[in-house]
Amino acid sequence: MEGEDVKNGGHGCPRLLDLIPNERVVQDGGGGRRRTFRRLDASEEMKLELRLGLPGGDLEEEESSALSLGFISKASRTSIRVFGAVESTNEGFQHQETGFFKLQSRAGTEKEHKTTWAYGEFEQQQSLEKEKADGTAGPSTSTQTRAAAVPVVGWPPIRSFRKNLATNSTKQTVEPETRSIVEEVKLENNKGLLVKINMDGIPIGRKVDLKAYDSYEKLSNAVEDLFLGLFEAQKDISANAIQKDEEAKRAFTGLMDGSGDYTLVYEDNHGHRMLVGDVPWEMFVSTVKRLRVLKSSHLSSLRFGSVCRKRTVTEC
Amino acid sequence: MVGRFRWAAMFPDEVWEHVFSFLTSDGDRNAAALVCRNWNRIERRSRKRVFVGNCYSVAPTVAVRLFPEVRAAVIKGKPHFADFNLVPSDWGGGAEAWVEAMAEGWPNLEELRFKRMVVSDDCLDLIARSFKNFKVLSLVSCDGFSTSGLAAIAANCRHLRELNLRESEVEETCLNWISHFPEPFTSLVALDIACLEGEVNASILERLISRCSNIMTLRLNHSVPLERLVGLLQRAPQLMDLGTGKFSARHNPQLFSRLESAIVGCKNLRSLSGFWEPGLTYLPAVYSICEGLTSLNLNYATVQNPELVKIISRCKNLRRLLVMDLIEDSGLVAVASSCKLLQELRVFPSDPYDAAEPVSLTEHGLVAVSAGCPMLHSVLYFCRQMTNAALLTVAKNRPNLTCFRLCIIEPHTRDYVTQEPLDTGFSAIVESCKDLRRLSLSGLLTDLVFKSIGASANYLEMLSIAFAGDGDMGLHYILSGCKNLRKLEIRDCPFGDKPLLQNASKLETMRSLWMSSCSVTLGACRQLARAMPRLNVEVINESGRGPLAAQPDNCPVEKLYIYRTIAGPRTDTPQCVWTV
Numbered sequence: 001m002e003g004e005d006v007k008n009g010g011h012g013c014p015r016l017l018d019l020i021p022n023e024r025v026v027q028d029g030g031g032g033r034r035r036t037f038r039r040l041d042a043s044e045e046m047k048l049e050l051r052l053g054l055p056g057g058d059l060e061e062e063e064s065s066a067l068s069l070g071f072i073s074k075a076s077r078t079s080i081r082v083f084g085a086v087e088s089t090n091e092g093f094q095h096q097e098t099g100f101f102k103l104q105s106r107a108g109t110e111k112e113h114k115t116t117w118a119y120g121e122f123e124q125q126q127s128l129e130k131e132k133a134d135g136t137a138g139p140s141t142s143t144q145t146r147a148a149a150v151p152v153v154g155w156p157p158i159r160s161f162r163k164n165l166a167t168n169s170t171k172q173t174v175e176p177e178t179r180s181i182v183e184e185v186k187l188e189n190n191k192g193l194l195v196k197i198n199m200d201g202i203p204i205g206r207k208v209d210l211k212a213y214d215s216y217e218k219l220s221n222a223v224e225d226l227f228l229g230l231f232e233a234q235k236d237i238s239a240n241a242i243q244k245d246e247e248a249k250r251a252f253t254g255l256m257d258g259s260g261d262y263t264l265v266y267e268d269n270h271g272h273r274m275l276v277g278d279v280p281w282e283m284f285v286s287t288v289k290r291l292r293v294l295k296s297s298h299l300s301s302l303r304f305g306s307v308c309r310k311r312t313v314t315e316c
Numbered sequence: 317m318v319g320r321f322r323w324a325a326m327f328p329d330e331v332w333e334h335v336f337s338f339l340t341s342d343g344d345r346n347a348a349a350l351v352c353r354n355w356n357r358i359e360r361r362s363r364k365r366v367f368v369g370n371c372y373s374v375a376p377t378v379a380v381r382l383f384p385e386v387r388a389a390v391i392k393g394k395p396h397f398a399d400f401n402l403v404p405s406d407w408g409g410g411a412e413a414w415v416e417a418m419a420e421g422w423p424n425l426e427e428l429r430f431k432r433m434v435v436s437d438d439c440l441d442l443i444a445r446s447f448k449n450f451k452v453l454s455l456v457s458c459d460g461f462s463t464s465g466l467a468a469i470a471a472n473c474r475h476l477r478e479l480n481l482r483e484s485e486v487e488e489t490c491l492n493w494i495s496h497f498p499e500p501f502t503s504l505v506a507l508d509i510a511c512l513e514g515e516v517n518a519s520i521l522e523r524l525i526s527r528c529s530n531i532m533t534l535r536l537n538h539s540v541p542l543e544r545l546v547g548l549l550q551r552a553p554q555l556m557d558l559g560t561g562k563f564s565a566r567h568n569p570q571l572f573s574r575l576e577s578a579i580v581g582c583k584n585l586r587s588l589s590g591f592w593e594p595g596l597t598y599l600p601a602v603y604s605i606c607e608g609l610t611s612l613n614l615n616y617a618t619v620q621n622p623e624l625v626k627i628i629s630r631c632k633n634l635r636r637l638l639v640m641d642l643i644e645d646s647g648l649v650a651v652a653s654s655c656k657l658l659q660e661l662r663v664f665p666s667d668p669y670d671a672a673e674p675v676s677l678t679e680h681g682l683v684a685v686s687a688g689c690p691m692l693h694s695v696l697y698f699c700r701q702m703t704n705a706a707l708l709t710v711a712k713n714r715p716n717l718t719c720f721r722l723c724i725i726e727p728h729t730r731d732y733v734t735q736e737p738l739d740t741g742f743s744a745i746v747e748s749c750k751d752l753r754r755l756s757l758s759g760l761l762t763d764l765v766f767k768s769i770g771a772s773a774n775y776l777e778m779l780s781i782a783f784a785g786d787g788d789m790g791l792h793y794i795l796s797g798c799k800n801l802r803k804l805e806i807r808d809c810p811f812g813d814k815p816l817l818q819n820a821s822k823l824e825t826m827r828s829l830w831m832s833s834c835s836v837t838l839g840a841c842r843q844l845a846r847a848m849p850r851l852n853v854e855v856i857n858e859s860g861r862g863p864l865a866a867q868p869d870n871c872p873v874e875k876l877y878i879y880r881t882i883a884g885p886r887t888d889t890p891q892c893v894w895t896v
Contacts (some may be wrong), residue, residue, distance in 0.1 A: 021594070150810075152727070153400075153401060153402065154397065154400030154401050154402045155400070155727065155782065156665060156668050156698060156723055156725050157397075157399070157723060157780075157782075158398045158400070158665065158668055158698075159399055159400075159483065160401070160614065161483075177472075204513075205488070270669060271669070
């Protein structure tokens with residue numbers, strides 16, 4: 001089945017498909033479907049390379065451009081292929097029939113983006129879930145890997161708050177209660193990158209301008225500045241001042257390395273929760289959507305990687 | 317000419333006003349206003365309700381002047397695709413101009429409903445101070461304001477009956493804004509604060525609810541714990557519409573039985589929603605009132621099929637169901653057999669991006685409901701696979717569909733059995749469902765489906781297209797057909813200049829057209845704008861190529877928003893938007 005040729009059926013007007021060179025039709029090992037895998041040529045690789053990190057150059061928007069690399073999830077760290085590594089297997093590239101559309105459609109400098117798709121990026125070892133090529137009725141329960149859906153801007157057409165709803169399949173039991181907040185990065189054109197930040201146990205959230213910092217260390221200090229006062233105010237009034245002070249200082253040390261009472265985590269543009277500090281600063285800034293200062297004791301039960309978790313259930 | 321209408325002039329204006337007061341629909345009143353000049357004058361002078369589908373279609377001052385007696389206004393702002401982050405956040409839709417004009421010209425305004433508008437705290441403040449008899453404030457999918465603005469409303473609107481913030485984004489600057497409702501305030505009938513992210517002081521809320529004996533709708537946000545819900549229900553047993561807060565807590569049999577009896581005590585409960593973070597232990601507390609429910613919104617309830625089915629199968633009188641795809645096909649089969657009165661079904665994706673764990677929701681569920689629910693007329697369905705055969709069956713089963721929105725999550729998805737595009741399936745829908753008013757397409761589609769839609773969808777008012785079509789003909793079929801089309805929104809389709817220019821006059825019969833990531837060029841927009849002075853042709857380019865005015869004709873347009881207006885080009889466009 002020459003799937004792609006159907007789309008190319010000449011109607012005489014320039015098609016977006018036509019604008020993209022080097023299309024390759026690759027047989028899908030999963031059974032008879034064809035997929036177009038885009039092979040990057042050198043110049044495009046260069047373009048992508050330049051785009052790694054903060055979108056610059058001719059892109060106006062501060063938010064992740066169509067070509068930014070995205071995050072590296074802890075779970076799939078080893079599986080990240082940087083652009084250029086063309087795979088002939090299924091897992092090499094995300095299905096990108098829509099990818100080039102992404103190229104054309106620049107995301108608005110929007111609130112919560114589910115925008116950028118990055119060549120070579122995929123969240124776990126998953127190929128695409130599609131139609132069941134073998135025609136079995138019923139869902140794909142096959143062991144073959146399923147596709148991480150293409151993160152095209154505004155697709156599927158759901159509201160922002162829905163993006164982070166967790167599927168709490170098995171566990172209705174002890175899980176850290178994450179404070180529910182649907183927040184987006186507020187972008188004030190060229191004025192900064194404001195990200196909401198919350199801390200476990202403190203009802204009032206703050207906002208931090210990531211453009212004001214250029215390193216994780218500075219961010220860590222800023223977090224302490226933001227919450228120290230509130231943190232101390234939360235503590236028992238009867239505790240003496242010195243105790244409070246010590247406790248407070250202890251709370252804010254070791255934010256990044258997991259050694260402290262609290263740990264700094266963030267939510268990226270895919271709704272995944274990640275530890276702050278794993279990726280280069282620029283990459284972090286381009287994908288972070290919100291920050292959270294989490295009690296370190298809650299860390300172990302958090303699942304990183306694929307499952308989006310916003311509100312989880314606490315049942316004891 | 318005059319002679320024919322002499323009989324009309326024999327009646328004083330007040331008589332006609334009284335006659336017109338029986339015309340409830342805007343359409344009827346619009347029609348009456350077109351009969352003759354007298355009727356036009358009398359009608360508009362006595363019109364009490366006005367609906368502005370596009371806030372930029374008329375200047376606020378003009379609207380206020382034309383309809384001086386308005387008591388209730390509905391104003392909509394941003395294009396629908398703003399819900400999905402396709403519209404720049406600074407695009408527009410600000411409410412200031414409207415609120416200022418209304419404060420000037422409609423001092424007796426009682427009801428104000430905004431949708432997708434940017435409403436500032438200053439606006440809320442102005443509203444709070446300007447309308448002595450203000451009763452209803454509804455801000456749906458709005459943003460730009462904070463709880464400080466809400467505090468101003470609470471403090472000053474003595475006769476407020478309804479405060480609805482559905483799906484809005486609210487900054488939390490004032491923690492206890494609810495406490496600003498003064499003690500003597502008792503008029504609240506409906507309160508929807510489900511969208512608020514922060515803590516809501518449950519004690520203050522309880523006191524408010526206690527003294528508002530007419531409260532019928534109460535939709536809480538996630539922060540209200542189950543324990544406090546009990547108290548609220550006990551104080552408002554007359555509730556008809558409840559949105560719970562967090563629906564889980566530590567295992568506590570006493571709490572469970574208190575919750576259960578509180579819920580049973582609400583004999584008038586017809587609509588249930590909320591269910592944030594639902595815990596299995598407490599869900600059964602709602603079983604007792606399920607039979608009376610007509611509307612059930614479980615689209616935040618991340619529980620599995622068995623629990624969902626236990627609730628839904630008890631809801632024999634359900635008219636409206638919102639649920640996540642965790643319900644799976646088997647759950648929908650249960651819906652089909654239990655909820656015979658079902659009219660509207662919406663199934664949302666639980667894991668729209670990763671599909672890490674398979675959810676067994678396919679076309680079978682949709683077919684089952686279409687077969688078992690004879691009154692089903694409105695469907696929103698997210699799934700990952702579809703067949704033409706299934707769509708044909710749905711079309712055959714349910715020719716009474718008025719709204720059919722199918723979203724197959726992966727773009728360009730084919731019929732997984734035949735590997736064909738889904739043209740025949742969707743064609744069957746439009747050909748069979750003669751009253752279809754709203755349609756959203758997905759999956760692999762060629763121009764053929766647009767031919768069918770253009771030819772058959774005679775009552776279609778709103779059409780959403782994404783990743784579909786082969787070329788210009790697709791759009792041409794739509795614009796040259798679909799006699800009643802009002803709103804058309806298109807993204808990522810290979811539609812270019814020709815169909816737009818060929819069907820320019822059609823655009824004036826529609827409210828608006830959105831096209832993004834298509835193949836339209838700036839030159840066509842210029843031509844269109846020149847030919848159609850009563851259209852605003854807005855080009856949105858966010859990639860900063862420099863001022864649009866300087867770009868050549870062949871410059872591709874990223875996003876295009878065209879709407880009819882009598883107000884001329886607007887003055888509040890941000891940098892990325894250019895009215896051609």
